[in-house]
Amino acid sequence: MNTxxxxxxxxxxxxxxxxxxxxxxHFDALDSNARGDRFLDLTQRIVPFTDxxxxxxxxxxxxxxxxxxxxxxxxxxxxxxxxxxVQSKFKLTSKxxxxxxxxxxxxxxxxxxxLRPLFPExxxxxxxxxxxxxxxxxxxxxxxxxxxSELASKHFYQSLRTDNRLAIVxxxxxxxTLQTLYRKAFILPSTLELKSVKNWLNIGxxxxxxxKGRDIASLYDSHxxxxxxxxxxxxxxxxxxxxxxxxxxxxxxxxxxTIRTEAPRMLERNNGITFRAESVSVLSDDNLRLQxxxxxxxxxxxxxxxxxxxxxxxxxxxxxxxVVTNDAWDVAKAANYQNAVxxxxxxxxxxxxxxxxxxxxxxxxxxxxxxxxxxIIGVLDTIHAKKVEYEEMKCLYLGLFSRKPNNLFADxxxxxxxxxxxxxxKHGSADEERIxxxxxxxxxxxxxxxxxxxxxxDGHEYERFFKRFHNPEKPRYRAYLAILALSGALEDxxxxxxxxxxxxxxxxxxxxxxARSLLENExxxxxxxxxxxxxxxASTALQAWKDGGNESHVAQEMxxxxxxxxxxxxxxxxxxxxxxxxxxxxxxIDS
Numbered sequence: 001m002n003t004x005x006x007x008x009x010x011x012x013x014x015x016x017x018x019x020x021x022x023x024x025x026h027f028d029a030l031d032s033n034a035r036g037d038r039f040l041d042l043t044q045r046i047v048p049f050t051d052x053x054x055x056x057x058x059x060x061x062x063x064x065x066x067x068x069x070x071x072x073x074x075x076x077x078x079x080x081x082x083x084x085x086v087q088s089k090f091k092l093t094s095k096x097x098x099x100x101x102x103x104x105x106x107x108x109x110x111x112x113x114x115l116r117p118l119f120p121e122x123x124x125x126x127x128x129x130x131x132x133x134x135x136x137x138x139x140x141x142x143x144x145x146x147x148x149s150e151l152a153s154k155h156f157y158q159s160l161r162t163d164n165r166l167a168i169v170x171x172x173x174x175x176x177t178l179q180t181l182y183r184k185a186f187i188l189p190s191t192l193e194l195k196s197v198k199n200w201l202n203i204g205x206x207x208x209x210x211x212k213g214r215d216i217a218s219l220y221d222s223h224x225x226x227x228x229x230x231x232x233x234x235x236x237x238x239x240x241x242x243x244x245x246x247x248x249x250x251x252x253x254x255x256x257x258t259i260r261t262e263a264p265r266m267l268e269r270n271n272g273i274t275f276r277a278e279s280v281s282v283l284s285d286d287n288l289r290l291q292x293x294x295x296x297x298x299x300x301x302x303x304x305x306x307x308x309x310x311x312x313x314x315x316x317x318x319x320x321x322x323v324v325t326n327d328a329w330d331v332a333k334a335a336n337y338q339n340a341v342x343x344x345x346x347x348x349x350x351x352x353x354x355x356x357x358x359x360x361x362x363x364x365x366x367x368x369x370x371x372x373x374x375x376i377i378g379v380l381d382t383i384h385a386k387k388v389e390y391e392e393m394k395c396l397y398l399g400l401f402s403r404k405p406n407n408l409f410a411d412x413x414x415x416x417x418x419x420x421x422x423x424x425x426k427h428g429s430a431d432e433e434r435i436x437x438x439x440x441x442x443x444x445x446x447x448x449x450x451x452x453x454x455x456x457x458d459g460h461e462y463e464r465f466f467k468r469f470h471n472p473e474k475p476r477y478r479a480y481l482a483i484l485a486l487s488g489a490l491e492d493x494x495x496x497x498x499x500x501x502x503x504x505x506x507x508x509x510x511x512x513x514x515a516r517s518l519l520e521n522e523x524x525x526x527x528x529x530x531x532x533x534x535x536x537x538a539s540t541a542l543q544a545w546k547d548g549g550n551e552s553h554v555a556q557e558m559x560x561x562x563x564x565x566x567x568x569x570x571x572x573x574x575x576x577x578x579x580x581x582x583x584x585x586x587x588x589i590d591s
Contacts, residue, residue: 008187009179009182009183010182010362010363010364011363012365012383013175013178013179013182015175016138016171016172016175019136019171019174019175019178020136020171022365022383023090023136023383025365025385026038026365026383026384026385027039027090035090036088036090038382039088039089039090039136040061040072040073040088041382042088042379042382042383043059043072043073043086043088043134044058044059044060044061044073045378045379045382046134046169046174046177046178046379046382047059047073047084047086047132047134047169049177049180049181049376049379050132050167050169050173050177051167052084052130052132052167052169053084053132053167055078055082055084056075056078056082056083056084056130057075057076057077057078058075059073059074059075059084059086060073060074060075060076061073062074071085071086071087071104071105071108072086072087072088073085073086073088074086080127081127082127082129082130083127083129083130084129084130084131084132085105085108085129085130085131085132086131086132086133086134087101087104087105087131087132087133087134088134088135089101089133089134089135090135090136091135091136091137092133092135092137092139092142092170093137093142094142095142095143095145095146095149095151096151098133098139098142098143098146099146099149099151099152099153099154099157101133102153102154102156102157102160103152103153103156105131105153105156105160106153106156108129109128109129109156112128112129128163128165129165130165130166130167131160131165131166131167132166132167132168132169133166133167133168133169133170134169134170134174135169135170135171136170136171136174137170137171138170138171138172139168139170139171140170140172143168178379178380178383181224181376181379181380182362182380183226184223184224184225184226184376185224185225185226185358185359185362185376185377185380186225186226186229186355186358186359186362187226187229188226188229188230188292188293188294189222189223189226189227189293189294190291190292191289191290191291191293192219192223192275192277192289192290192293193283193287193288193289193290194209194211194215194275194287194288194290194320194322195211195215195286195287196209196210196211196286196287196288196320197209197210197211197212197286197317198210198286199285199286200282200285200286200288202282205323205324205325206321206322206323206324207280207288207321207322207324208319208320208321208322209286209288209319209320209322210267210317210318210319210320211317211318211320212314212316212317213259213263213266213305213308213312213316213317213318214305214309214312214314214316216273216301216302216305216306216318216320217302217305217306217308217309217312218309219302220302220303220306221306224376225355225375225376225377226294227294227295227299227302228294228295228299228302228355229294229355229359230276230294230295230296230328230329230332230355231294231295231296231297231298231299231332231353231355232296232297232332232345232346232349232353251300252300252303252304255270255300255301255304256304256307256308258270259304259305259308259312259316260308260311260312263312263313263315263316264313264315264316266316266317266318267317267318267319270301270318270319271301271319272298272301272318272319272320272321273295273297273298273301273302273318273319273320273321274295274296274297274298274320274321274322274323274331275290275293275294275295275296275320275321275322275323276293276294276296276322276323276325276328276331276332277290277291277292277293277322277323277324277325278291278292278293278324278325278326279291279292279324280322280324288322290322293322294328296323296328296331296332297332301318305318329349329350332349343413344398344411344412344413344416346413347413347416347418348394348397348398348416350421351397351421351425351432352393352394352397354390356432356436357388357390357393357436358377360432360433360436360440361384361388361436361440362377362380362381362384363433364433364436364437364440365384365386366384366386366387366388366440366444367380367381367382367384367385367386367387367388368381368387368388368389368390369387369388369389386444388440388443388444389443389475391475392443392475392478392479393439393440393443394475395408395475395476395478395479395480396408396439396442396443396479396482396483397439398411398416398479399479399480399483399494400439400483400494400508401416401417401420401421401508402415402416402417403415403417403497404495404497404567405480405483405484405487405494405495405567406480406563406564406566406567408476408479408480408483409476409480409559409562409563410563417497417504419501420501420504420505420508423501423502423504423505424505424508424509434512435512437516438512438513438515438516441515441516441519441520442482442486442515442519443482445519445523445526446478446481446482446485446530447478448523448527449485449526449527449530449531450469450470450478450481450530452527452530452531453469453530453531453534454470456531457534457538469481469534476563477537477562480537480562481530481533481534481537482530484533484536484537484567484570484571484574485526485529485530485532485533485574486515486518486526486529487571487574488529488532488533488571488574488575488578489518489525489526489529489578490511490514490515490518491575492507492511492514493567493568493571494511494567494571495566495567495568495571496568528578528581529574529578532574532577532578532581533570533574535577536570536573536574536577537562537570540561540562540565540570
């Protein structure tokens, strides 16, 4: 992970050549249809972030597919009938291919022109569309050659250029867009200006003021998700957690109601927003400039303001506190004690939170499975083939860095070895990169092993048990299984922890290093251990499974059997199977 400097970018975004290599690695293995669909998905998400696409509603795929007349995406019409028509093509390698696309645009527009007699009034005549070509190829040379040619659709191309109705988003433009989106997702703003409606109150390293809701929403327009990189949680959504059967509103829905219907009461009802800043410059009594700043508490309020920006009244105000310190974690943790954030999440957040996972995954070539498609992160995720999920990462962290791996079922913050995590992260970003790389590898390689396991135990009689491991909402089972398989393969019982911090840090550094080597170089051996570990967990839960009963009873009993069985016992059972397999294998060779 490249994390040096405030404008640090991952390697695949450092140059057009590196982005091309990344596309090759993630797209070329697909067949032509799948490759086209994958690039179309990227195109659909990236268009709204381009200069031309921002003026139109978000695009949707053309339902006609292969009979699309060269238009892959169509936006819904804007309020004045304007329309954007998009052609996406993963590779565009010659002026003839470019002319073919322009020719299809020409045919598409001819079809629109045929409709004009149906609209005798000039103000009802269908507007001519704006067109866009999106490709991963570099088009500068191709377009130069095309403009010197006499190919059939060149005159139509020239008219589009003259009317400013053709946008080109080629590989270099995609790179610039992705770089901008990356910075707006993960790199803290270098400076922020906050203007209070009254003079700022300053006591020690703390400033307190009141900002207009519109001004806070504008900060998100300018800086995006990077504003929240040091926040404990990501945005939970406008209706997240709503229990419709009980008719209960969520906190965020209540905030939205206040903003939209009782804006003047926002100040009295809302706890406000807390910024952490490395330094503050006082520009005037009511205006501050923050360096290296981020919101450490108030992501939900900020996003509710942003979603209400179109209808927000000037009377909407929010209390803002700015704390000047280099210790972002200390401020973030203290600011969130008052909120409904689990203690285990607070203790983990320094090392593991959604924003960290998203950045680390992006840097190392993974997508994040739970990301909302319309987000900036969603655009970056479309160029990666493999996905990781925050909840599964959290379960792995709990299992790997608690006193007993079973704690991933209990979420007991007192069992988390934060002293060990502190020791493992002593070198900052270098340790973060190494640990994330290993845990990502555990996730993806264990998923591969799980697929093999699914094939080995294919059959209706296993279904009620096995589906627990494939259920996206049951990451704890998968994480526990992966940890058990790794412990057995590496002959290292993770339930045997040293009380000495330094000894345990050294032990876990070696465990992670050996785990990475195993997964990168001996996938077959890990698959065998994984298969054996699965059989042991299945046997542990077998009684609950065979007792039957309704689905809820089976699930509860299985969870109890698996989560409460001592890890030491499971580990010894696994080692016995591994040793027995090895002796059988050696005996066959000797005979």
